[in-house]
Amino acid sequence: MGVPVIGDAERRARLGRRQLLVPSLRAARVEDVADAVVGLHATDAATVYLSACARLAKPSAAEVDRALYEDVSLVKLLSMRRTIFAVTEGLAPYVSSAAARAIAAKERATLLKHLRDFAEGWDEARLAETEREVLAALAVRGEATTRELSEDVPQLRETMLMSAGKAYEAKQSVGSRLLRLLASDGHVRRSRPRGSWLSSSYPWALVPQWPEVPVREAKAEVVRRWLAAYGPATAEDVKWWTGWTLGDVRRALADLGALDVALAGGAPALVLPGDEAPVAEPEPWAALLPALDPAVMGWRGRDWYLRPEDVPALFDRAGNAGPTVWWCGEVVGGWAQRPDGAVLWRLFRDVGAAAERAVAERAERLAGWLGPLADLGGDDHRGGHRDQCDHGEQR
Incomplete structure (x- = not known):
């Protein structure tokens, strides 16, 4: 008896259901959204809000603010692939142990080298003492921007001339x-921005220290969560998403007892034990997802939801995805927002009248709660999509 086969249509059904993009399955709380996709990309301020609201039954920036800044049930960590992810408080200790701590160690070594090479009077002891002074200042202030902290810790104002x-x-x-x-090491977090939810000016605050989790256990738990949300997937997909070595990935998959399945065309892949059975086909769904959304950035192999010929229109040279239009588990176009609030979109191919109506409805709803904005996820990819939409077919 051969291994189970999970074809492209089944994978698209899983994507829509498990990533809460099907209308009837959207969540009430942003914590449920973050857990459904394991972590929300948080490199750009807007992405967390737009990705979350695309999956909330009632889109609300205030709901995301609540989790990030009031309940602090969603925390941002420099983790997988050296990317900032917003993960739930319950998952944070595992992500910290599995990915963030190792990155912090490399960041510390790099910073120390730069200080020695490009600044004066710095060594490991002075760096450690400065860290202690910053944490002490934050304990007194409660929260503070880097500029404010430099009033208490003057050495923060010193500079390094890079690439002289x-x-x-x-x-x-x-x-x-x-x-x-300090943030990547789990000591501080970003607090509520000074300004709108798109502001890049924010203070820092201390965070409670999470319980220690053995690295191997943590890696297995992160992969378990990921396979539950993104499986079936290849070991290369897991390696790409985590940024780990293939040895680490294989060890975690073995610890989970991941099962072999076949994808369309016979390529080998893996699922969690008990997850090889088909899922029910969901109702048709449309979505306008932001740059770096988990749905488009979740796999290395993307041909089952993204045509190769459409990649140049959506990805920059660094491999970062811009805003995407989805229909029933496939990327079918791109979108952008004008400063006046209008949401423009363009389809790459004919997907039928029903799909166009559904996309138009999602665009109208998105524009309705966004209002006029000027920044939706990073100049590198946003600008290109604005040009395409403004000079292409406007809807």
């Missing part, structure tokens, strides 16, 4: 690098 003599030389403050290091 190059056309792209630039000065970096010690404070900007050190606070990022």
Whole structure:
């Protein structure tokens, strides 16, 4: 008896159901959204809000604010692939042990090298003492921006001249690098931005120390959550998403007892034990997802939901996805928002009148709760999509 086969249509049904993109399955709380996709990409401020609201029954920036800044039930960590993810408080200790701590160790070594090479009077002891002073200052202040902390810890104002003599030389403050290091090490978090939910000006606050989780156990738990949300998938998909070595990935899969299945065309893949049975076909669904959304960035192999010929229109040279239009588990177009609030979208192919109506409805609802904005997820990919939509077919 051969291994179970899970074809493309089944994978698309799983994507819509498990990532809460089917209308009847959307969540009431943002914590449920984050757990459904394991973690929300948080490199750009807007992505967390837009990804979450695409999966909430009642889209609300206030609901995301509640989890991030009031209940602090959603925390941001520099983790998988050295990308910032927003994960639930319950998953955070596992993500910290499985990914963030190792990244923090590398960040610390890199920062120390830069301090020795490009600043004066720095060594490991001074860096450690500065970290202690920053944490002590935060304990007194409650929360503070890097600039405010530099009033208490003056050495944060010191700078490093990077790439001296190059056309792209630039000065970096010690404070900007050190606070990022403390965040990746799980000591501080970003508090509510000063301004709108798209603001990049934010203070820092201390976070309680999470319980220690053995690294191997943590890696297995992260992969278990990921396979539950993204399976079936290949070991290469897991390696790409986590940024781990193939050895780490294989060890975690073995610890989980992951089962072999076959994809369309016979390619080998894996699922969690008991997850090889088909899922029910969901009702038709449309979605407008932001740059770096988990649905488009979840797998290395994307041909089952994204045509190769459409990749250049959606991805930048670094492999980052821009805003995407979805219909029933496939990427069928791109979208952008004008500063006046209008949401423009363009389909890459004919998907039928019903799909167009559904996409138009989602675009109207999105524009309705967004209002006029000027930034939806990073200049590198947003600008290109705005040009395509403005000069292509507008709907």
